[in-house]
Amino acid sequence: MKSKKMSLKTVLIVFFLIELIIAFFFLGSTLHIGTNPDTGQKIWFEKKTETMNQEIDFDIQPDLYVEKYNVEEPWKFTYGSKNLYDIFVKMFGTGSAILNFRLWRMILYLDIFMILLALFIRFKSSKIPSKIQVVFEMVYGFIDDLVAETLGDNKRHFTKFFLTIFLFIFFSNWSALLPIPGISEPTKNLNVPLGLGFMSIGLVHFLSLRKKGIIDYAKGFCEPFFIMAPLNIVGEVSKVISISFRLFGNIFGGAIITLVISSLTKNVIVPIGLNLFFTMFAGTIQAFVFTMLALTYLSMEIVD
Amino acid sequence: MDPNTTQILASGIAKGAAFLGAGICMGIGALGPGVGEGYVAGKACEGVARSPEQAGLITRTMLIGQAVSESTGIYSLVIALLLIFTTS
Amino acid sequence: MIVQADILKVFLYLGAALSTGIASLSAGYGEGFAAAHTARAMMRQPNANNNLTRTMLISQAIVESGAIFALVISMLLLFGGFTSRETDWAKAFSLLGAGLAIGLGCTGPNFGSGYSAGMAIDGIARNPSKSGRITANMLIGQAITESGTIFSLVISLLLLYTVPAQMEDPTLMKIIVKSCAYLTAGLVIGIGTFGPGAGIGYVAGKANISISKHSKDQGLITRTMFLGAAVSESTAIYALVVAFLLIFVS
Numbered sequence: 001m002k003s004k005k006m007s008l009k010t011v012l013i014v015f016f017l018i019e020l021i022i023a024f025f026f027l028g029s030t031l032h033i034g035t036n037p038d039t040g041q042k043i044w045f046e047k048k049t050e051t052m053n054q055e056i057d058f059d060i061q062p063d064l065y066v067e068k069y070n071v072e073e074p075w076k077f078t079y080g081s082k083n084l085y086d087i088f089v090k091m092f093g094t095g096s097a098i099l100n101f102r103l104w105r106m107i108l109y110l111d112i113f114m115i116l117l118a119l120f121i122r123f124k125s126s127k128i129p130s131k132i133q134v135v136f137e138m139v140y141g142f143i144d145d146l147v148a149e150t151l152g153d154n155k156r157h158f159t160k161f162f163l164t165i166f167l168f169i170f171f172s173n174w175s176a177l178l179p180i181p182g183i184s185e186p187t188k189n190l191n192v193p194l195g196l197g198f199m200s201i202g203l204v205h206f207l208s209l210r211k212k213g214i215i216d217y218a219k220g221f222c223e224p225f226f227i228m229a230p231l232n233i234v235g236e237v238s239k240v241i242s243i244s245f246r247l248f249g250n251i252f253g254g255a256i257i258t259l260v261i262s263s264l265t266k267n268v269i270v271p272i273g274l275n276l277f278f279t280m281f282a283g284t285i286q287a288f289v290f291t292m293l294a295l296t297y298l299s300m301e302i303v304d
Numbered sequence: 305m306d307p308n309t310t311q312i313l314a315s316g317i318a319k320g321a322a323f324l325g326a327g328i329c330m331g332i333g334a335l336g337p338g339v340g341e342g343y344v345a346g347k348a349c350e351g352v353a354r355s356p357e358q359a360g361l362i363t364r365t366m367l368i369g370q371a372v373s374e375s376t377g378i379y380s381l382v383i384a385l386l387l388i389f390t391t392s
Numbered sequence: 393m394i395v396q397a398d399i400l401k402v403f404l405y406l407g408a409a410l411s412t413g414i415a416s417l418s419a420g421y422g423e424g425f426a427a428a429h430t431a432r433a434m435m436r437q438p439n440a441n442n443n444l445t446r447t448m449l450i451s452q453a454i455v456e457s458g459a460i461f462a463l464v465i466s467m468l469l470l471f472g473g474f475t476s477r478e479t480d481w482a483k484a485f486s487l488l489g490a491g492l493a494i495g496l497g498c499t500g501p502n503f504g505s506g507y508s509a510g511m512a513i514d515g516i517a518r519n520p521s522k523s524g525r526i527t528a529n530m531l532i533g534q535a536i537t538e539s540g541t542i543f544s545l546v547i548s549l550l551l552l553y554t555v556p557a558q559m560e561d562p563t564l565m566k567i568i569v570k571s572c573a574y575l576t577a578g579l580v581i582g583i584g585t586f587g588p589g590a591g592i593g594y595v596a597g598k599a600n601i602s603i604s605k606h607s608k609d610q611g612l613i614t615r616t617m618f619l620g621a622a623v624s625e626s627t628a629i630y631a632l633v634v635a636f637l638l639i640f641v642s
Contacts, residue, residue, distance in 0.1 A: 146615075149360075150360075231375070231378065231379070231382070234378055234381070234382055235371075235374075235375065235378050238378055238381060238626070238630065241629065241630070241633060242625075242626035242629045242630070245629045245632060245633060246539070246622065246625060246626075246629055249539065249542065249543050249546065249629065249632055250539050250542060252546060253539075253542035253543060253545060253546040254542065256545075256546055256549055257461075257542070257545060260464075260549060261464070264464075277535075281531075281535060282535055282539075285532060285535055285536065288618065289536070289618060289622045292615070292618055292619060292622065293619070293622050293623075296363075296367065296619055300364070300367060309564070312563070312564055312565050313564060313565075313568070315565060316564060316565035316566075316567075316568035316569055317568060319565070319568075319569045319572075320568045320569050320571065320572030320573070321572070323569065323572045323573045323576050323638060323642060324572050324575075324576050326576065326580075326634060326638070327576030327577065327579050327580035327634065327635075327638065328576070328579065328580070328583075330580050330584060330630060330631050330634040331579055331580040331581075331582070331583030331584045331631060332583055333627070334583070334584035334585075334586075334587050334588065334627035334628060334630060334631050335583065335584075335586055335587035336587060337587065337624075337627045338500075338586070338587025338588035338589070338590065338591045338592075338624055338625075338627050338628065339587045339590055339591045339594075340591070341588075341591055341620070341623060341624035341627075342504075342587075342588070342590065342591015342592055342593070342594045342595050342620070342621075342624045343591065343594060344620065345591070345594075345595040345598075345616070345617070345619070345620020345621060345623070345624055346594040346595045346597065346598035346599075346620070347598070348616055348620055349595060349598045349599040349602050349613055349616050349617055349620065350598050350601075350602050352602070352609070352612055352613055352616045353602030353603070353605060353606040353609055353612075353613050354602075354606070356606070356609040356612050359612050359616070362616070363616060363619065366616070366619075366620060367619070367623065370620070370623045370624070374623070374626060374627065377626070377627040377630060378630075380627075380630070381630045381633075381634070384580075384630075384634050385634075385637075388634070388637055388638070388641070388642070
């Protein structure tokens with residue numbers, strides 16, 4: 001048992017180091033999939049070295065922007081207005097980027113923030129709890145009770161996993177509140193919710209396989225008849241789709257609505273109410289729903 | 305009309321109809337499961353309120369019932385994906 | 393294949409009218425449902441009228457948000473500058489699809505939110521001392537219900553602003569296929585969110601009334617509601633995926 005824990009810790013540290021290396025070596029480059037705009041060839045990926053600071057903002061330097069991207073008043077023939085064009089270019093990029101390293105860096109910031117937070121709480125905790133300690137003890141107790149009720153008292157070690165998922169999604173959604181350019185919610189990008197979904201459902205299947213053995217696990221797919229196996233497999237895949245697109249759709253929708261409405265009002269009215277609803281309220285609810293669903297899918301497989 | 309144009313028109317209409325069919329299939333197919341699963345969950349809420357000590361059992365039954373109700377939604381999804389990706 | 397300016401206006405006006413028209417129908421029903429239950433509740437609990445009126449107004453504001461989104465899309469269609477440049481048939485159909493998406497798409501969530509609000513008000517009439525808990529649960533339930541509306545709004549905005557006004561190399565076949573795909577993307581999310589929206593509304597309503605009866609098990613009931621609502625929503629998410637595929641892959 002001891003060696004297992006040590007190996008898990010090592011894996012986590014290795015992953016964190018890989019993340020650090022990728023984030024700092026490829027800072028500001030973007031991987032693309034699709035057609036190369038310069039040569040017109042179909043390619044798998046392309047690396048553009050372009051640091052974030054040198055990126056030209058349309059509102060500040062429209063001349064340089066037009067010269068660089070070789071466009072003549074692009075919003076006039078594709079989009080309704082200049083502001084909205086700008087928003088959608090910012091949101092989707094000009095190509096179809098599969099791996100945006102701005103996203104990667106954002107995740108890295110979140111990871112470092114969460115590690116520092118954990119260390120801070122760990123070393124600041126005392127018998128007489130401070131306010132922040134009370135808050136986090138409450139959150140921990142809530143998730144711990146949830147796990148104990150759903151999976152049983154002897155499976156409390158899953159609390160760490162689900163608490164990490166909950167806090168990660170929660171801080172991701174709330175990071176939209178920081179008024180710093182270049183910082184946006186990682187959950188707005190489809191890659192992050194899909195990764196989280198694959199991780200959760202993959203864990204469920206791995207534990208189910210370990211518990212039942214390979215024959216019983218395969219038999220589980222053949223219910224009620226053998227012929228239904230393909231549809232059962234589609235059902236399992238659709239779990240990943242539904243759990244990740246739920247998070248993505250809500251956060252992405254909230255971000256689009258906030259951006260469009262603030263641009264329609266020319267940023268005169270700061271959309272505090274929209275942020276209050278979409279970021280704080282819906283963000284918290286979606287984080288909880290994701291955790292709850294992952295926990296329930298796990299409980300359906302491993303609890304007798 | 306030029307026979308070549310007719311051919312193009314016909315294949316275009318066929319592919320367009322496949323997309324239209326995919327959309328209508330998924331759209332209407334989502335109606336029944338959505339209402340049905342909601343009904344299951346609503347009744348489960350009532351049941352949990354009435355006998356909270358059986359909450360685990362009720363939740364489990366609710367999830368199994370919803371999974372079965374959802375299978376028709378998944379069939380619609382499969383047909384919609386087939387229509388989008390395999391027709392030409 | 394440029395659409396004549398007058399025919400483009402047909403698409404724009406039709407989209408704008410359908411969007412706000414259908415959305416107002418459902419929003420009106422939902423708000424009326426909430427108000428009717430408030431009136432009946434007042435009869436039973438005349439002393440709690442402040443509480444009841446406040447809850448009614450909050451819930452109606454949330455039900456109305458779907459209609460407001462539809463109004464925004466209508467305004468964008470009418471005054472967003474879409475008539476001022478040359479567009480082809482695919483974009484014209486995408487404009488109509490954008491109107492249909494938000495118009496049809498907020499129908500189910502509006503019915504559902506209205507039902508949930510009515511049941512919450514019934515619950516407050518039954519047990520006025522727990523009105524805070526019931527209102528909190530109602531707000532959470534309506535927030536999940538409204539995600540169908542948010543999906544529809546996303547598809548509407550994508551159809552308005554990511555579909556180019558003119559295709560790169562237009563052929564007859566491409567125009568027909570793209571027109572169908574864009575119109576269908578609006579239809580699929582519009583019809584697809586109806587069932588889940590109504591279903592989640594039913595769940596939230598039953599949870600509200602259950603909390604008023606057995607308020608000590610509020611945590612358990614809210615959790616069951618979360619779980620049931622989240623699973624019911626999955627078909628709306630499949631519709632969203634199909635709509636994304638139709639817009640970006642077709």
